[in-house]
Amino acid sequence: MARAATTTDVFNAIAExxxxxLIGVLADGREYAVGDVVLRLRMAQPAVSKxxxxxxxxxxxxxxxxxxxxxxxxxxxxxxxxxxWVKAFERYWTHxxxxxxxxxxKKALERLISNASKKKEE
Amino acid sequence: MARAATTTDVFNAIAExxxxxLIGVLADGREYAVGDVVLRLRMAQPAVSKxxxxxxxxxxxxxxxxxxxxxxxxxxxxxxxxxxWVKAFERYWTHxxxxxxxxxxKKALERLISNASKKKEE
DNA sequence: GACATATATTCCAATATAGGAATATATGTA
DNA sequence: TACATATATTCCTATATTGGAATATATGTC
Numbered sequence: 001m002a003r004a005a006t007t008t009d010v011f012n013a014i015a016e017x018x019x020x021x022l023i024g025v026l027a028d029g030r031e032y033a034v035g036d037v038v039l040r041l042r043m044a045q046p047a048v049s050k051x052x053x054x055x056x057x058x059x060x061x062x063x064x065x066x067x068x069x070x071x072x073x074x075x076x077x078x079x080x081x082x083x084x085w086v087k088a089f090e091r092y093w094t095h096x097x098x099x100x101x102x103x104x105x106k107k108a109l110e111r112l113i114s115n116a117s118k119k120k121e122e
Numbered sequence: 123m124a125r126a127a128t129t130t131d132v133f134n135a136i137a138e139x140x141x142x143x144l145i146g147v148l149a150d151g152r153e154y155a156v157g158d159v160v161l162r163l164r165m166a167q168p169a170v171s172k173x174x175x176x177x178x179x180x181x182x183x184x185x186x187x188x189x190x191x192x193x194x195x196x197x198x199x200x201x202x203x204x205x206x207w208v209k210a211f212e213r214y215w216t217h218x219x220x221x222x223x224x225x226x227x228k229k230a231l232e233r234l235i236s237n238a239s240k241k242k243e244e
Numbered sequence: 245g246a247c248a249t250a251t252a253t254t255c256c257a258a259t260a261t262a263g264g265a266a267t268a269t270a271t272g273t274a
Numbered sequence: 275t276a277c278a279t280a281t282a283t284t285c286c287t288a289t290a291t292t293g294g295a296a297t298a299t300a301t302g303t304c
Contacts, residue, residue, distance in 0.1 A: 001257090001258075001259080001291085001292045001293050001294095002257090002258060002259030002260055002261090002290085002291055002292060002293095003125065003128075003138075003259080003260065003261080003290070003291040003292065004137070004138070004139075004260090004291095004292090005259090005260060005261085006125070006260080006261075006262095009139075011136060011137045011139075011142075012137045014133060015126070015133045015134045015137040016125070016126065016261095016262085017126075017131075017133075018262090020133075020207065027210065027211070033280080033281090034280070034281055034282090035279090035280065035281085044263075044264075044265095045280085045281070045282090046263085046264080046265085046266095046281085046282075046283080047262080047263065047264085048281090049281060049282055049283085050262080050263090050282085050283090051262095053282080053283095065270095067272075067280090068270065068271040068272060068279065068280050069271095069280065069281085070280080070281065076211040076214035076215070077214055077215050079208055079211050079214075080215050082204065082208045083205075083208045083211070083212060083215075085142065086201055086204045086205045086208060087205065088149065089149070089198040089201050089205070090205060092198035092199055092201075093198070093199050093202050093205075123261085123262045123263050123264095123287095123288075123289080124260085124261050124262065124263095124287090124288060124289035124290055124291090125260070125261040125262065125289080125290065125291080126261095126262090127289090127290060127291085128290080128291070138291095138292085140292090155250080155251090156250070156251055156252090157249090157250065157251085166293075166294075166295095167250085167251070167252090168251085168252075168253080168293085168294075168295085168296095169292080169293065169294085170251090171251060171252055171253085172252085172253090172292085172293090173292095175252080175253095187300095189250090189301065189302075190249065190250050190251080190300065190302060191250065191251085191301095192250080192251065192252090
């Protein structure tokens with residue numbers, strides 16, 4: 001089996017950094033024509049069209065035609081699954097200094113143990 | 123250019139659902155041998171080893187040898203970039219009912235406008 | 245040493261990609 | 275109609291992937 005298509009789900013779609021940049025441009029909630037994005041990101045037009053196509057397929061952006069322009073708008077709600085998933089790990093880095101210290105000490109201890117066992121094994 | 127390697131960064135690494143499942147197993151912060159994960163997820167052993175290898179390369183898990191076992195542990199802090207990125211869009215879905223209503227109305231209005239302009243263009 | 249267990253690595257196949265270049269398709273305008 | 279603008283699509287190439295099967299590499303135990 002090959003790697004899952006980028007259009008499989010949001011996780012695959014946002015793995016590509018250019019697409020995250022695209023989303024960044026649309027992040028203010030306003031609609032943008034393809035050309036606007038091309039100018040802002042200085043990306044080739046076909047690249048922008050293709051990336052927007054991927055984002056559209058997973059529902060992260062929506063399009064409406066207006067004259068010869070296609071106006072793209074962010075559909076941020078589709079990013080929620082990513083947020084939900086990663087939010088579960090929030091506590092590992094939000095808990096303040098004392099926690100960080102605790103973890104540093106724990107890590108140092110683990111390193112000692114790890115090194116000790118490595119030496120034994122070599 | 124081909125798609126970026128899965129080991130390029132966390133975003134690419136977590137795009138694969140099996141790897142998110144792996145992370146899910148390690149989510150309690152305890153360490154697990156490869157065999158433990160194989161049993162829990164009923165995945166083939168080589169698959170587990172490979173996926174853990176990817177996660178290790180991007181720093182999401184760490185390993186220590188212990189006897190014939192390799193104990194993997196989650197390094198959740200490495201997931202922070204994902205959290206930071208997606209957190210910027212939080213407001214789009216966390217704001218309560220009245221906000222959702224507002225958005226629905228806005229959307230309905232936009233749809234009217236969009237349809238109107240579509241009709242003009244056809 | 246012989247054998248079992250735990251894990252990693254290699255080889256294979258099929259597949260989807262991203263970018264670039266060229267081209268096609270609308271649409272607007274004179 | 276002819277031309278310009280905006281956008282999408284097609285074709286190309288190089289590359290990395292995932293899973294499976296087989297195999298290699300520790301390590302533990304008798």
